[in-house]
Amino acid sequence: MVVGQIADDETTATLKRTLAPEWALQSGVQLTWPHAGTDWAYMLPEVTACYLRLAYEIATRETLLIVAPETEAVKRLIDEQLPKRATAHIIYKTCNTNDTWARDHAFLTMATTEGPELLDFRFNGWGGKFExxxxxxxxxxxxxxxxxxxKGKYVDCLDxxxxxxxxxxxxxxxxLTTSECLLNPNRNAQLDKAHKEALLKERLGVNRVLWLDHGYLAGDDTDSHIDTLARLCPDNTIVYVKCTDKADEHYAxxxxxxxxxxxxxxxxxKPYRLLALPMANAIYDENGERLPATYANYLVMNNVVLYPTYAQPDNDEAAAEVLHKAFPGRDVVGVDCRALIRQHGSLHCVTMQYPKGVLPQTFSD
Structure with missing residues (x-):
């Protein structure tokens, strides 16, 4: 077993029903594929190349679910571009999509003593910003x-x-969450903080909420999602983005x-063990807008951590070293995500992991 891995019987040792942590044993990962009807249309070849790399890194290790309006076209492309050892572990689902941010529209999966529960929350385009x-x-x-x-018990949380x-x-x-996002009036405005916290505890099977009140990234559309700033890790560890440049707009x-x-x-x-990720050097789009490049936007899988890189060798390498410390025993593999930040997200934003028992097992034990 990988160090930091949670076995099936350990996941719910303390709680009989709780949102599965990302490092719990997984059955696979979802990608929602970019297409010409998304905001990626103007740079579709570039972002598709990034998705192909992600598909390879995921499907050579775990089952990969790809959601797209035209899955046959996506399958032809993948069969042409990726080796059989990857394509053999990909399943497809055809349905219409607006965009590609699986982290935010996909199920949140609960680990329970009765098996997985699939919680379907309402996704409103980050406070109504997008259809x-x-x-x-x-x-x-x-x-x-x-x-x-x-597979799993469907739970309607669309309210x-x-x-x-x-x-x-x-x-x-x-x-762990941020006040800027979950207390923003563009989401669940009818509820105050106390009611939102009570609902989070009840729905997600937790007994305490840590509210992070500071931190943001320029160019971020999500109102400061926690996965861009600070992440919980095994063994009472938190990794977080640290800015050391006093001239940077994010410093304070x-x-x-x-x-x-x-x-x-x-x-x-007890205090958490804190591990600081480097702040990526500023990257700007063609209009001079700073893009939200962050190393906190990584994906934990069974035996690997996939993390975003930004063609900044010193920072990319430093981030990998921190993630090795946070997840000992796992490989740490970088994926160039300069394409993804053009639409204000990164690697974690476009993926969603599913615990064991949810996706079909395509790898032999």
């Missing part, structure tokens, strides 16, 4: 019919707006975030 009705319907398509793509990138859990009762906010992280304690009152 998202098709993406909000993807989950229903994945569990419909006599042979659903995903509450919640994106996967906005919450981090440790599987032991703690949830990220310094305040770091100070607040130092005040957080584990459930048994």
């Amino acid at each position: 998202a009705s098709l993406d909000n319907a993807i989950n229903a398509h994945l569990v419909e019919g006599e042979t659903p793509v995903l 509450f707006e919640l994106e996967g990138g906005s919450v981090e859990v440790d599987g032991l009762g703690t949830l 906010a990220l310094q305040a975030m770091e100070q607040q992280l130092h005040t957080f304690c584990t459930a048994d009152g």
Whole structure:
């Protein structure tokens, strides 16, 4: 077993029903594929190349689910570009989509003593910024019919707006999130903080919520998703983005975030082990807008951590070293995500992992 891995019987040792942490044993990962009807249309070849690399890195290790309006065309492309050892582990689901941010429109999966539960929260395009009705319907398509793509108990949570990138859990009762996102009036405005926290505890099976009140990334559309700033890791560890350049526009906010992280304690009152990720050097689009490049936007899989790189060798290497410390025993593999940040997201934003028992097992034990 990989160091930091949570076995099936250990995942719910403390709680009988809780949102599975990302490092729990997985059955696979979802990608929602870019197409000409998305905002990627102007740079479709560039972003498709990034997705092909992601598909390879995922499907050579775990089952990969690809969702797209025209899956036959995607399958032809993948069969041409990727080796059989990857294509043999890809399954496809055809349905209409607005965009590609699987982290935020896909199911959140609960680990329970009765098997997985698939929680379907409402996705409203990050507070109504973008049309998202098709993406909000993807989950229903994945569990419909006599042979659903995903296995697990479907749970309708469409009365509450919640994106996967906005919450981090440790599987032991703690949830980490940001005030800027979950308390924003563009989501669930009818509820105050106390009601939102109570609902998070009840729906996600946690018993405490850590609210991060500082930190942001320029160019971010999500209202400061936690997965761009700070991430819970095994063994009472938090990795976070640290800015050391006083001239950088993020310096004050990220310094305040770091100070607040130092005040957080584990459930048994001990300080967290904090590991600082480097701040990526500024990257701008053709209009001079700074893009939200962050090393916190990584994906944990069973035996590997896939993390975004930005053609900044020193920073890319430093980020890999931190992730090796946070997830000992796993490989750490970089994927160039300069294409993804052009639409204001990165690697974690376009993926969603599913715990064991949800996706078909395509690898032999």
